Amino acid sequence: MLTRINPEHVLFLDIETVPQYPDYNDLDETAKQLYEQKTRYQRKEDFTPEEFYDRAGIWAEFGKIVCISVGYFKMKGDIRNFRVTSFHGEEATLLKEFKTLLQTHFNKPQHVLCAHNGKEFDFPYIARRMIIHGISLPFKLNLFGKKPWEVPHLDTLELWKFGDYKTFTSLKLMAHVLGIPSPKDDIDGSDVRDVYYEENDMDRIIIYCEKDTITVAQIFLKLRNEPLLAEDEVLSV
Template identity: 45%
Template sequence: MADFLDQLGEILFLDIETASLTGKFDDLDPRLQDEWIKKERLIHLEKPTEAPGSLYFDRAGIHAEFGQVICVGVGFFQSKKKDKKIIFRSKVFADPEERELLLGLKALLEKKKWVLCAHNGKEFDFPYLCRRMLIQGISLPEPLQISGKRPWEVRHLDTMEMWKFGDYKHYTRLELLAAVFGIPTSKEGIDGSQVNSAFYLENNLEKIKKYCLRDVEVTARIYMAMHPQLDELVIEVGQPQETKKDHKD
């Protein structure tokens, strides 16, 4: 168990929340408008949309070329081996200016040789962060650099991939895994489909931050649930911390 706890302390659990680049399709750069219309045709190939851009507000945020990162929650475990207790510490990066947020995250990722863990992170969170950092002119921190690395050299974990057990067709929502493991839901008052509205229509970044941090904690608890040999450990959750703009590019 001691070795596992040492390894556990190196894992940074992560969740991102994203929104469309602009609140209205008409405010998007004309070149990107043209590209989005082409993407819409692929999304609704058999059923064309009523008007060009009609899917933008609801769907653009999941595409890094048309979206932006508005919040990143991170968390990690600190162990107290004598007490058989682990404390979950978390932070949130949130800023209307995406570049500032990403620079803050980069500074944290460069402080330690982290292993990154997210739910569906390999298909969404990690590549999305990489793309947005490059678009913002930010060099990738080492944990996000995968080019030229062998598969076993990439320090990325994915709780959805872990749950697949080799079944490539199997997709499982974070909320479903939380339900089957008896972990409290993170979907209280908001879910992923409502983030864009909360950001642009409600101007409520605080609500998004709380939701993002709950998702990070749920991901961490699911990871622990997949290691039942550690049932005797007690998990305590520390107070989330706000991040400061002490980064440098």
């Protein structure tokens, strides 16, 4: 089934998120109480809500998106290119820019979105943050009334499960076992909060996010038993 999809019809993406505020004490009292309730089972007795706040970025209610990186294939005869670009900056603005991309270039029935663990994280997170900012959902993110086979989303984690719902495989692990080259990164997901708030280094976050987007595309190719992207086939636009 995967081989029937035209790679040019797929928009690959990855998002990076951080807590909405630099510090737990920036929350108002209601938000603090709600965060305590939301994280009760994840924290257990090991952390106070304040100690656990550096992880708030994983929840759309307490986090925000600081980068959306996207990539797409362009084929011309035997020439194959993968173009990658990123939206970053103020959250409402980057969400509107991403929505414009979906509406102008990936709005046809054959177009699909693809991310690793996208169905559990990236896609609903983007949709929730759009709603919070009063941005109407683009067709590709509005799932109301759609049957499962009508949802225009691919998830490389789901594809790798082959019906097994008992396990989670990280993007890094999946790339490793599939023999996909992964350059050493100076940060990982757990570092993004500090890089954003403490170091104010958005460029490092963009590079990290774009590398993950490229890796998702490489996994897509591997699952189709096709040659991986060479370095000179990836273009930053």
